[in-house]
Every structure is written in structure tokens, then in C-alpha cells.
Amino acid sequence: MNPGLLTAGNGQSWENDLVAALDRPxxxxxxxxxxxxxxxxxxxxxxxQASVVVVSAGLRRLDTDALQRLAAAGVAVVGIYPATDPRVKVRLERIGIVHCIADDVGATAxxxxxxxxxxxxxxxxxAAGADLAGGDLVGGTAVAQLGVADPRFALASADQAPETGIPALARSDPPPRGRVVAIWGPVGSPGRTMLASNLGVEWAEAGTPTLLIDADVYGGVLASAFGLLDESPGLxxxxxxxxxxxLDLAELTRLVWAIGANLRLLTGITRADRWPELRPSAIPSVLAVARSMAPLTVVDCGFCLEADEEITFDTSAPRRNGATLAVLADADVVVVVGTADPPGMERLIRGLAELRDVLPEARPLVVLNRLRRTAASADEAxxxxxRFAGLQVAAVLPEDRAATDKAWVQGVPLSEAAPGSPLRKAVRDLAGSLSRMGALAPTSAVPR
Structure with a gap:
């Protein structure tokens, strides 16, 4: 490992003490x-030249974007916060700095x-749970030499790390976390927003507190689906x-709209040129707070999965589709919606191939929308x-323009605009089947 270290402390006493300590042989x-x-x-x-940077909590523009770029460069981060204000430590941890030290602990710590x-x-x-107060950066303890990929780690006892006297990390069951359901579909308006909004409504009406998030970077319309004039900061x-x-639970609560007793809405951007405001590096933090707000979070995603901005720039480039990719990577369930007609099926199959390239571990649930007998039967689709994607269909939604037009014109969900329509019944059945599958049950897994 590179023993180089950077500091950014604006001349504070802890920085001077650290530099003086590292000058010693x-x-x-x-x-x-x-x-x-x-x-x-x-x-x-x-x-x-450096493997770690020690930064002051007061450093301007120290945010998730900066930490993402440092991680891409292979540079770790240590944050120094005022000992008189522990709240600053919480802010550093929220942006992703794991190692936070008070400014009065000394250069050794x-x-x-x-x-x-x-x-x-x-x-x-x-492996980072080991005591590294002694030894140098390159050598050190046996646990550092093994690393988590070494098979001997799997042979360690529950109370001790292998070949060391270091106690293993304490294990505790974290509180249950809400689930995130991402609604994605290829180009061509297959019905992402319709499905996201109405699935959220059905789960909310069934008694499950649900949060809807509009993360479409090409101009979301979830606010219009509920008759809202979107002038709020939203996502x-x-x-x-x-x-x-x-961002904490109180701040997120201030930003969302209350649609009903169990339904909240975090609106998106109303103009496509505002896409840089949806920072990919901040999306996981937003979803983490959303998981604590509601047992279910339904996210309406944009269609495009391209990530070629990095090819066209010599330096770190803004990524328009980064927010979509971040949501899909963080989601517990990915629902893919496509239209059940020849052009829609072609786009769906190609889109599933793109999704598989971007997220090989994803196991999408496919929903076919706008089924009509004049285009194709359910069996044919x-x-x-x-045959072409190797996936089974989770649900088929019929074409029902009368119901959807009425819902959009009135700014209400299908359960209010057309409660007895075939489309509403199909969406309700899909919501029920997803709930019965157990995929939406809260989890106590450690956050990814």
C-alpha cells in the first residue's frame, strides 16, 4: 500500500500535530x-501518491460527490470533527465517512x-475491525495480511479472528429496514409512472405505509398523477x-407530500435540464432515510441505462443516468414494465439485455402492459x-385507455377514477401477489 497521506485541515492544531508526528523517523x-x-x-x-486523506469537517464542498471521486482514485478518508460538537460527526457519517475522529484525541489516534x-x-x-494502532501501513497484523478474501477467514471462530488475539466484531441484529421497489422500463412510455403510482396506492390502501419517489431524470410526472402543482424541492x-x-427523517418528512393516511410522495424534477440536481452519489443516502420512513418505497425510474459519459470525458464526468443506475443497484425488487405489442416487446427484450449488462445480479419481475387482442395474446407475448429473454411474465395488464385517461384528467389513481376497471383489478392483483411472495417484507439485513 502507498504510505502517502494528504491533509486538509486549514492549519488547525490537529493538522500541525499530525504533520509533526509523521516527520519523525x-x-x-x-x-x-x-x-x-x-x-x-x-x-x-x-x-x-497518497492512499488516505485526513480532512476537516469544515472543509467546503466536502460531500458525497467528492467522496465518490476519492474512492474511485483509491484514496480513503478520515474526518476530523470538533470535540465540542458531536453533531458534526453524524453529518460526516451520513455522507459516507466511516472513520471520524474528534480533534482532541491526538496524532496517534x-x-x-x-x-x-x-x-x-x-x-x-x-478486516478493518482489527486494531491498527501499532505496525506500519504495509505490514502489520495477520488479519491485515489475510484480508476478507482469504479462505482462512471463513475458518475463524465466532469469538476470535484467525491467528490473532483480536476479538471479532460484535454482532447485533439491526432494526428492520423498509424495502425499495424500483419500477423501470425501456424507452417508449410503457407505463412506468402509471404502474408505480397505482402500485403505491394499492399497497397504501391495504394498510402498508408507502413512500413514492419520482426519480425520472428526463422529467417526472408523478406529481401530475395526483393532481399536484409541483413547486416543492422534492427529490x-x-x-x-x-x-x-x-438529510434525516425529519428533513425528509418536511420534503414529502402527504397523499393519504398511508401514502407519501417525494416529487421529482419538472424539467429535463435539471437532471444534474439528482446526484447519483446522494441517491443511496436518500433511499436509506426512505427505508426508515416507510416499510415500502416505490421509485419511478428513468428509461435510459447508458453510462457512456465517462468515455467522452477525460476527467470525472456528470452522469445523467447515474441516478437511475443508483436506484436500480440499491433496490430490493426491480419491476420491469413493457408494452405487449411487437415494437414494445422488441424494446423490452433489448432493455432486459441492457439491464442484465448493468446489473448482472438483478432478478427482474416483468410486467406486460397494454395487452390487447389486436396486437398479441397473453400466451404469445x-x-x-x-424465448428471447429467458424470463417468465409476473403479470399482464390489459389496455384500458378509458380508465387511464380519466385518472390522468382528474389527477387521481385508478382506485378512485375507475375502481371497477379491468386495469385497476389487474394492478391490485399484482400488488397482492408481490406481497404474498414475501419480496416486500422488511429485512434486518445490514445495509449495502
């Missing part, structure tokens, strides 16, 4: 640069945290707060999907 690490701002930190990180941060970035959080505001570590 045998420290095991060396200061590459004392940076003046986050731009200086990012520039120095790209040189490959900061150096130990820097070693732990580097090890965590290189080998994962399990863009939540991303801004999350990027700076200030299902057999085509099985």
Missing part, C-alpha cells in the same frame, strides 16, 4: 501535501484511524441535503419473452 507514513480546499485534495488524489480507513477501502469492513432537495450529510 519510523512513523510509517509521510505527508504528501497539505491541501487548501477540496479541489486541491481531488487533484492530489489523482496523482497516485488519527494515524491509527488513517491505517484503518486504508485497510477498509482495500479489503472491506471486516432534488433531498439529494442536496443528503450530499452534505444533513409470454412465450416471446421466455
Amino acid at each position: 519510523g512513523s510509517g507514513m509521510s505527508v504528501v501535501r497539505r491541501c487548501v480546499d477540496i479541489a486541491d485534495v481531488l487533484t492530489a488524489a489523482t496523482t497516485g 488519527v494515524l491509527a484511524a488513517a491505517r484503518a480507513a486504508v485497510l477498509r477501502l482495500a479489503t472491506g469492513p471486516v 432534488a432537495g433531498a439529494c442536496r441535503q443528503a450530499a452534505n450529510g444533513r 409470454s412465450s416471446a419473452l421466455a
Whole structure:
């Protein structure tokens, strides 16, 4: 590992003490640069001379975007917060800084945290649980040498790490987390918003508190589906707060609309040119708070999965579809909707291939929308999907323009506009089948 270290402390006493300690022989690490701002930190990180940066919590523009770029450069981060204000530590942890140290603990503790941060970035959080106060950055304890990929880690006892006297990390069951359902579909308006809004309504009416999120970067219309004039910050505001570590349950509650007793709505962007406001690096933090707000979160995603912005830029580039990719990667259930006609099936099959390339581990549930006898039967559409995509159809929704037109004109869900329509009944059956599958039950798994 590279023993280089960067600092960005604006000349605070802890930075001076750390630099002085690393100037002594045998420290095991060396200061590459004392940076003046986050731009200086990012520039120095790209040189490959440092493996960790120690930053002050007061550094301007220290957010999730900056941390994402540092991680891509292979540079770990340690945050220093004022000992007199522990709330700052919470903000640092929210933006993704795991190793946070008070500014009065001394250079030895900061150096130990820097070693732990580097090890965590290189080998994962399990090996980073070891005590790294002693030893150098390259050598050190046996647990650091093994890493989490070593098979001997699997042979360790429950109470002790392999070949060390280091106690294993304490295990506790975290509280149940809500589930995230992403609604995605290929180009061609297959009915993503219709399905997302009405699934959310059906689950809410069944007694499950549900949060709807409009994450369509090409211009979402979930607000219009409920007759709202969207002038609220919505998801863009939540991303801004999350990027700076200030999004909590109270703040998210302030940003959402209350549609009913069990239904909340976080609106999206009304103009396509506002897509940079939906930061991909902030999406996981927004969804993490959403999981604590409601047992179910339904996200309406954009159609495009391309990620070729990085090819056309020599430096880190903005990613228009990054928010969509971030939602799909974080979702517990991915529902893919396509139209049951020849052009729609072609787009659906190609879209599923793109989704498989982007997220190989995803197991999408396919819904065929707008089924009509003049285009194809349910059996024909299902057999085509099985033949060309190797997937089974989870549900088939009939064409019902009268019901959907009435719902959009009135700004109400199908359960109010056309409660007895075949489309509403099919959506309700789909919501019930997904609930019975157990895929929507809260989980106590450790957050990804």
C-alpha cells in the first residue's frame, strides 16, 4: 500500500500535530501535501501518491460527490470533527465517512484511524475491525495480511479472528429496514409512472405505509398523477441535503407530500435540464432515510441505462443516468414494465439485455402492459419473452385507455377514477401477489 497521506485541515492544531508526528523517523507514513480546499485534495488524489486523506469537517464542498471521486482514485478518508460538537460527526457519517475522529484525541489516534480507513477501502469492513494502532501501513497484523478474501477467514471462530488475539466484531441484529421497489422500463412510455403510482396506492390502501419517489431524470410526472402543482424541492432537495450529510427523517418528512393516511410522495424534477440536481452519489443516502420512513418505497425510474459519459470525458464526468443506475443497484425488487405489442416487446427484450449488462445480479419481475387482442395474446407475448429473454411474465395488464385517461384528467389513481376497471383489478392483483411472495417484507439485513 502507498504510505502517502494528504491533509486538509486549514492549519488547525490537529493538522500541525499530525504533520509533526509523521516527520519523525519510523512513523510509517509521510505527508504528501497539505491541501487548501477540496479541489486541491481531488487533484492530489489523482496523482497516485497518497492512499488516505485526513480532512476537516469544515472543509467546503466536502460531500458525497467528492467522496465518490476519492474512492474511485483509491484514496480513503478520515474526518476530523470538533470535540465540542458531536453533531458534526453524524453529518460526516451520513455522507459516507466511516472513520471520524474528534480533534482532541491526538496524532496517534488519527494515524491509527488513517491505517484503518486504508485497510477498509482495500479489503472491506471486516478486516478493518482489527486494531491498527501499532505496525506500519504495509505490514502489520495477520488479519491485515489475510484480508476478507482469504479462505482462512471463513475458518475463524465466532469469538476470535484467525491467528490473532483480536476479538471479532460484535454482532447485533439491526432494526428492520423498509424495502425499495424500483419500477423501470425501456424507452417508449410503457407505463412506468402509471404502474408505480397505482402500485403505491394499492399497497397504501391495504394498510402498508408507502413512500413514492419520482426519480425520472428526463422529467417526472408523478406529481401530475395526483393532481399536484409541483413547486416543492422534492427529490432534488433531498439529494442536496443528503450530499452534505444533513438529510434525516425529519428533513425528509418536511420534503414529502402527504397523499393519504398511508401514502407519501417525494416529487421529482419538472424539467429535463435539471437532471444534474439528482446526484447519483446522494441517491443511496436518500433511499436509506426512505427505508426508515416507510416499510415500502416505490421509485419511478428513468428509461435510459447508458453510462457512456465517462468515455467522452477525460476527467470525472456528470452522469445523467447515474441516478437511475443508483436506484436500480440499491433496490430490493426491480419491476420491469413493457408494452405487449411487437415494437414494445422488441424494446423490452433489448432493455432486459441492457439491464442484465448493468446489473448482472438483478432478478427482474416483468410486467406486460397494454395487452390487447389486436396486437398479441397473453400466451404469445409470454412465450416471446421466455424465448428471447429467458424470463417468465409476473403479470399482464390489459389496455384500458378509458380508465387511464380519466385518472390522468382528474389527477387521481385508478382506485378512485375507475375502481371497477379491468386495469385497476389487474394492478391490485399484482400488488397482492408481490406481497404474498414475501419480496416486500422488511429485512434486518445490514445495509449495502
